[in-house]
Each structure stands twice: as C-alpha cells, then as structure tokens.
Amino acid sequence: MAASQAEVAQRAGVSTATVSRALRGLPRVSETTRARIVDAARELGYVASPAASQLATGRTRTVGVVVPFVDRWFFGRVIAGAEAVLREAGFNLLLYSVGDENGRARFFEEMPLRGRVDAVLLLALPLTPGEFERLSELGVPLAAVGLDEQGMGCVRIDDAAGAKTAMRHLATLGHRDIAFIGGGTGTPLGFRAPVERRAAYFAVRRCLAVDDDPEFDLDGGFTLNGGQAAMTRLLSARRLPTAVFAASDEMAFGALRAIRRSGLHVPRDISLIGFDDHEMADLLDLTTIAQPVVQQGQAAGRMLITQLTGETTEPEAVVVPTELIIRGTTAPPTTSTTRSPAVTTPHGEQVSNLPAC
C-alpha cells in the first residue's frame, strides 16, 4: 500500500540509509542525490512509518497533554495555545482527560502515555509525590500550567496576588462586609487556585481588621450552578454582605443570576467581582481579574520544545501577570458603611485609607 523506504531507495538508486539521511535533512548527503531521493519519494508518495522510526529512535514526535476537563473554557483555551506552538514545531498532541478521581487513578496506574510521548504537559493538576514519581519514570520532559512544582517547567499566575487585588478593589470602594464564593478546596483533584484565592480573601479581611465570618465563606464548587446556589444561600442569611468575591467568573455568573432573581441589583445592592476574565465576562459586564490563558498554554508548549531540542535548560518557573478589569458589577456600597472618609476618583472609585495589605 504505502511505499516503503526500500522502494524509494531502489527508485533513486541508493541505499535505504541514504534515503533516511536525505529525507531527514542530515548532512553527508550530496545535494544531487538528495534531490533525486526527494523526487523519488514524492513520486511514490512516500512517508516514513512513524512506528518504525519511533522504534528505531525512541522519539515519537508527540506530546501528551493531561487535563482535568477538555470542555471547560479555561482548559480549552490553554490546550489551543499549546497545540498551536507544538504543532508548529512538528509535534502531535495526545490528549488525556483525567476528569475525576477515578480517571485520575487510572491514568497514573496505567500510564497510557508510556512510550507514546516525548514530553508531557500537565494542566492544573497538582501531583502527589507518588504521582510525580510515576510521571518522572516516563523519562521525558515535563511542563505544567497552573502549577508550581519542582523539577518541571511551570507557567502560572500569582493566584494570591490576583485575589488580593480583587479584594483590595472592593475594599478601596469602601466595602468591608465581603463574602467569598470559592470551593473545591477539598476536592480530590486538589487544584491550588481555589486554595490560594481563598487564603488571600481571608488575609485581606484580617488586614482590614474585619472578623472572620463563616457565613460569608461559601462553596460554589467552581461551577455556574454552584455559584448560583452559594449566592442563594448567602441571600437568605441573616446578614447580607455589600460585596461578593467569586473565585471564578463562572461562579460569579451564577451569583449574578441568583442576585437578579432575588430582585436585588448589581452593583447598587451588592457588588460582585470574579476571576479569570472568561469570554462571557465582558458580555455580563463583570468586574474581574484577568489572566492570560492562551499565552500560558503557548509558554508551556515552548518550554517543552526547548527541553526537547537539546538545550538542557533548567526547567524554569514563569509567573504571568494578572490584571484588574473594572466593569459594571462593582461600585461603592450605597449604605455607606465606610469607616474612613473617602473621596471619589475620576474612575468612580472611592479612595479610603486602606491599611497596606
């Protein structure tokens, strides 16, 4: 069916070794024979069998991408970014979606990537020492997005700083009664963004000298519906916050819906800030913390390419910046509960005497 290297060799009147060299652009082949071989190959429609060259060289020209979910906005974008640069460099993408605890266990047990990839890109999955060990046994370069792991290239945002910025934005507007919708801190998948964003929430609260309030610490499971449910719970509580910080835009969307359904208005009655700058955030006029998503995928992809193309560069850890995007869901609290005199800036923000949090 498909032409073999031997046929090309015969047609060009050379040995298979020369064909191999010529077609891979290696030196030690005269230009004239190379041209002859290239012609013969084209005429025969020859393409080297990946399996054979893989067996001979050990290289697969494939990168494994391990992701919790393919069908979430964030991951889809990161994959797209990584795919673009890897494809450009001639690599294929082997996709593995871990999904849940079960799938994760299976992945690390069976290691379906073993012998199939030259490198692995990990998305947002913090590894247990055992898992890291298993992955290392593959003996290929590793990189990750949304992780801060030793021994592999990592590109991520500073979740703590981003969350702090969100909280400071609310505080600057004059808010003190701020609720948090996060969640997933106890999930088996163990993402770190949820944990860090929540920690920052508490840190800023304390810095503002506001007592902890368990009723203001909600679990929205990082989903739209979860965010809505959490907000609904919040709205039926004894005391209402003047602002809500949702640790992801999707949860903020859900919260938005719950607030509207309750007849309240954003930001008049409650301010709301999200995190991620989801593609829908602009549409819903949601104030949020933006992070570059596609770029993180690209950066991680490039790291792997660098590792793969010989230069034994030390795996680096890149932190990309987040940015506060002020839209229409945040404003100063109407029932002025600010504890210090505040003036309004041209941007409509109140400047209160914030402690240096």
Added chain:
Amino acid sequence: MAASQAEVAQRAGVSTATVSRALRGLPRVSETTRARIVDAARELGYVASPAASQLATGRTRTVGVVVPFVDRWFFGRVIAGAEAVLREAGFNLLLYSVGDENGRARFFEEMPLRGRVDAVLLLALPLTPGEFERLSELGVPLAAVGLDEQGMGCVRIDDAAGAKTAMRHLATLGHRDIAFIGGGTGTPLGFRAPVERRAAYFAVRRCLAVDDDPEFDLDGGFTLNGGQAAMTRLLSARRLPTAVFAASDEMAFGALRAIRRSGLHVPRDISLIGFDDHEMADLLDLTTIAQPVVQQGQAAGRMLITQLTGETTEPEAVVVPTELIIRGTTAPPTTSTTRSPAVTTPHGEQVSNLPAC
C-alpha cells in the same frame, strides 16, 4: 530502563512468543503459565512497547480527532464525549486542530495522522472530494459529527428542522418581522449548519408570505462579538424587526448585549431566539433550540469502536433530535402586528393560524 518482553520471558521461563500471547489474553496458553507470566510482568513492571507492537501489528490503539477549534464550547463538549467512550475502549486520542484555511491545507497535505491512528473522527468539517480522497487513503474507519458524508459514520442534528422550529416558535407568537443573524456561509471552512439554518429561515419567511428583506439578513460570524455587531447594525436600520433568530447562542448573547445597550428590552421590544442551548443560555434566560452535544461525540466514538472491533457494519447516519427550549427572551410582539386572531395558551404562546410551513 523499561523491562522488555525478553526479560519477562526469561523470568517466567518461557519464550517471548508465549509472553506475547499470555499478556494479550490470547488462547493456547495454559492458565498456569499465563499466571506465571502475568506475575513476572507485574514484578518487572513490564508494559509492551507501543511502537514495537504497532510496527508488528499495524494497530496504534489511537484515534485521531480533527476539529476546527478546541476552545469553542461546542467542540470541547463533543471531544469530551468522544474521549470518554474511546478511552473506555482503550483508545488514545490524537488531537488535531485545523483552525483556519491555512491549517486545514497543511493538514490535508501533510496528513500528520498517517500511520498514527486506527480511525479518524471528524468534527463539523465538510470535505471537498479531494480531502475525502486523501483521508480515505489512510485506510482507516472514518466517522463524523455534524456532517452528512457518504461512506462514513455520521451523527448530527437536523439543522433545517431545528431552525424551522425556531422560526415557527416566533411565528406562532405572532411575529412576522423576523431578522436573522447567521454568517460564515462563505467561510473557507464551509460548515453546513450555517447554511441550513439560514435556508430554513428564508423558507419559513416565504411560507409566512413575508417578502425577503436583505436588511434582515445579518452576518454575525458565529461569534459573540459578531452577533453584537450584527445586532447593532440592525438596531440602526430604518425598520426594526419584532424578533431575531440568531443561528447560534453565542451570537444571541452578543445580540442581547447590543439590544440592552441600546436601551431596548427583551422580549418586550424585541424577541430573541438562539440555537444550541449553550451552557450560558439558561443563565441568560435565552429561548433556544437545544441539541445534545456530548451525546453526539459519544455516538460517533461508539461508531468507530464498532468499526474497529471487527463487525464490518455499514457506516450509518444517525440524526439526533433537537428541542425547543422556551425561556424568557421570546414573547408575543407588543405592538400587535399579527395578521390573524390569536389566543393565548397556558404557556403564554399565542396561537395564530399558521400556514403549515
């Protein structure tokens, strides 16, 4: 590094041939030796080299998935569905994102999937005869989602019927001045959903005896921003429609934003219906035509598995049903322009004497 079959054979005191049979569950191996071999393999952590068995058998245990974009809601979901069933059946996924005209050309020219996959799943990419030919040369089973191609398993919705339902819903409510936001009919990628949905729009118009109106036929490029831009154009036209049919929810979201920005209200001033039942549709209370997305991916995946596991079933064409989801963005026109007496049903729909469109 990794244990080889020979080592297992030696440890179990048999030949590599027997190891091969035993580990793959083939017959003609006594249970006692099989057990011994399995033990030896486990102790050595042996896993067969994919490259080697691939070279020997020609099978890759991998399915190629060719998709226009990874980072669109629809495709992400379909991939997730397909991945689940294929993974379950022991197949890996090789992802190829075609993206644009350029990437598409490269894909069909280089055929990076050649020799790397046992089957190919195509998403929403109608093929030119030449492309189909190239793909067929791979000599592997083909399946598609969102296509109606001869010679491969296809699973899709009836776009025409769905669009007709959307239009009839508006017509039943009493709307006659209905605009359409679609687009991409001229895109090089040549998806068919845009074309069919638009054709149905015109068909129902004519059936309602409403003259064609070029000003009501907008291009929203199947993106959120495009939808917004199209709606903005529409709002600045001489004559306003009482309803808008957006061929995708994402464009409907954009339209929604444009309408709100203009100070008009949905559905009081303008009714709006979308298509797809995007995850955000419920949040935005958008009336739409729902289609099963994950299920289409699963169905296509199963088709491939069937083809692959011997049963030489004829590639079938499955059409899954769509469903009208009535939410809050559609209502009877306020300025009653109905041409026939209408009564209101318990569901709030007006029943007008619709011609049988």
Added chain:
DNA sequence: CTGAAAGCGCTAACAT
C-alpha cells in the same frame, strides 16, 4: 500448549 525464527520499516554505527 509452547518455541524458533522471520519479519514489521526504519535508524545508526561502522566501513568503504
């Protein structure tokens, strides 16, 4: 039920 041996199609030393 098991083993010997011949590939699968390519690459990489080593010769020439």
Added chain:
DNA sequence: ATGTTAGCGCTTTCAG
C-alpha cells in the same frame, strides 16, 4: 558521500 549491517521490541506463522 554512500553502503552494510545490526538492531529497535514486538507479533506471528510454522513446527513440534
């Protein structure tokens, strides 16, 4: 610059 010759690690007749 080119050819020879071993593998790479598994599968699969074909014998036994």
